[in-house]
Amino acid sequence: MNPSHPRTTPTSRPLGAERVRRLPGGGLVGLLKAAGGDVVNLAAGTPGWPATPPELIKHAVHALHEGVNQYENPDGNALLREWIACSLPGRPDPATELTVTAGASEALAVALLAAVDPGDEVILLEPFYENFLSAVALAGGVPRFVPAQGPDWAPDPAALTAAFGPRTRAIVLNSPANPTGRLLTDEELDLIAEQCATWDVVAVSDEVYAPYVYDGARHRSAAEVPGLAERSIVLGSFSKSHSVSGWRLGYLRAAEPWTRLLRQVHIATTGGAAAPLQHAMAHAGPALHDGWDPAESMRTMRDHAVRALTEAGFSCSAPRGGIYVMAGIAGLTDEPSPRFARELAERTGVLVAPATPFFADPRHGDPYVRVAFNRPEATLLEAHRRLTGRP
Template identity: 50%
Template sequence: MAHSTTRRPHVSSRAAALRGNSLSDLLLLARERGAIDLALGIPGYPEPAGDIIEAAHEAMRSGHNQYAHPSGDLLLRERIAATLRPPADPETELTVTVGATEALCVALLSTVDPGDEVVLLDPGYEQFSAAIALSGATPRYVPLHAPDWRFDPAELAAAFSPRTRAVLLNSPANPTGRVLTRQELGQIAELAERWDTTVICDEVYSSYVFDGRDLTSVTEVPGLAERSIVVGSLSKNYAISGWRLGFLRADPARTETLRRVHEVTTLGTAAPLQIAVGLAALSADLPAAGQEMERRRDQALGIFTRMGMKITPAEGGCFLFADISPLTGGRLDSRAFAHELLDDTGVLLVPAGPCFAEPERGAQYVRIAFNRQAELLSEVERRIFGARAAGK
């Protein structure tokens, strides 16, 4: 009888470089205790519209239960195209994806080869570094400087090299809440033209821009429009993150490549859900939703600044990026602080270390999701200041 030995399986270097969910232990604790989750960006506001739910039921009942066209349902692409600025050609410039996460991976796999370099801003969305690792490329981080989280143009320029094939942006940004200005995008455009670089911009929070700002898409900036790929999503606007509906926008030549990679990765996303969104959801009042989200930003900002955190108000998106050092005096890093706050109040925030290339830079920061119902944020306030009154 042969004796077996236990060996670790061989895995690719790209897979080995991936980290697990940095929030797993905190999320488990939060669920066990029935905590209020202000960690994940899963929408608590707005709520899914009743007509979109009914449209999904009807699509299934009427037989739309098989493969859709890999590029996405045409009506949905037409509806998405009409919401974009400038409008896109739904036939040749849009691809429906399995959420923005697949869209991001498809954009990178279509643009970079192993050994190429991707420029990105730091801190940023944790998934960006993971997607770059999976593509086999090398990240080149450009630091953003507190308290307003802007880049230094000289440091940005220094990150480019002959190996730079892509720049990965996010506006409005997770976690900082920054909205890139037209001037900043113009500086990026000059470098992208000089180094012949594709610019991939995650604009999933484009409907949530505050204080009278007007979002400038990369598709509106000379020098970027013709070399850009936009990653978009329906998850946040319509509160259907579990439906996994995202999209890619690019020029026809890039779109042809994106669609080939998309077909290999997933072939397509759920047909009845695409049809439902095309028929119903894109009639939602996004400006009104944006105004309501701004009110929630202000509500959360008031709670956590009153608590003692230093916060530059988010310009867009659904997160606050908060400096906890006035509360801790260096006694706790952000992870220990998040555990202590969870123990004392039953409120869960995100330690910001994983948002940074060097996690120690995030030791004094937490991320706070405010896309929640106003009543829930009021309960957060009661818990935090109730615990303080009790001396916790």
């Protein structure tokens, strides 16, 4: 027997690591798994519109047949990184400032694992995408919430400033936001840049929905903000913009010193994204962007969704970005949103997402549901018919 490890009686302890026990309950996943039958699903953000471009599928099949089936450079396909760089403001260096990831979810996890030590505080603007909380938990971080109130969901500048402190290591941004569709204003971004510089904080900016901005608004990347660009890690994805969520293709943009760290974590976690799918996106993607305006058709779908919800008694306004509407249900029910969502699905066959997973205190989400409108027009018109009870 090793004297340095004397025999002791094992003690009972919880199964698994503490970081796993801190993960949120996955309320959205549970609801979506329960969906079935004749249901119009407006809960999940999985793209139903636009259709996956046939050119992408053709190039992916060709790549598989041509033998592009082994490891790709972990940094990402060089041609794909060149194209991504050309599509982003300020044109980052594809060799030293871009990394292709297995979707934006891996990019988020990699960013926080690279930036946050256990016990560090991470600021989250509320309401937030549920996976933000999961990624903070996996990194061992401590979330610090900055709440906002509907219907405009603007964070209070004083509360935002007060959230920063000596234990703050990162802030997670999301513009356009899931679930609200809100765009961070120039004033808010400048305030965040000032506080990040003061407290030496990195901004992890989820900009997955940047292609979907409406009504003359402009998306401003964290990488464009003076004082924030060099301390930002931007997340992007092709899942929604190109309707290939199952391909798991995303990317990280960061200054070269951060990129070195991010790539180390990326190699340790996944080793790289799928080679044939990167190849297909690199060869077919640029041609798809000639005259490409994804927001043009999506704005029509947004307007269909807002009209249907308003006529059915929900309270909502047209979001300026993204693919979701955050709708109030106070005029329809006194029930909390999870129960309301279940009853609505049973009564009308329209499935919406309860807003409780988007808040630190789920009760704050009880008056709201989230509705995805990246759907074909026929689907939204059918939802409209069912919600309003029209023939």
